Amino acid sequence: MLELYQLEGCPYCEVVADRLDELEVDYESVWVEALHSERDEVKRVSGQRGVPVVVNEAYGVTMAESERILEFLESTYA
Template sequence: MLELYRLEGCPYCETVADRLDELGVDYESVRVEALHSERDEVKRVSGQRGVPVLVDEAYGVTMAESERILEFLEANYA
């Protein structure tokens, strides 16, 4: 199953979540703190504190930046 680290109200996060829903891909939504300094879980999995971050264990991929994530989803799940 995929994990999507996201911030409530983040338009980039919502775009990725919407695309996952459109593709019918099961994923776990992991809500993160608004303050960058409190995003230790995101830092642990991705090496940085920005969101969205997608973790796909099946492909061995952890990536940030919505455009890259959308390209990955199109290539592997569309």
């Protein structure tokens, strides 16, 4: 299952979550801390602390940056 690391109120995260919903992709939200210094889980999976981050083990994908994520979603699920 796809995992979306996101932050409450993050507009970039919301765009990705909305597109996942539109494409009817099952995903699990992993909510992260507001402080960058406390985003250890995001750092562990992606090597950086920014969100959104998508992890899709079925496709061997871990990526950040909403534009890249949206391109991946379009090419994989649309």
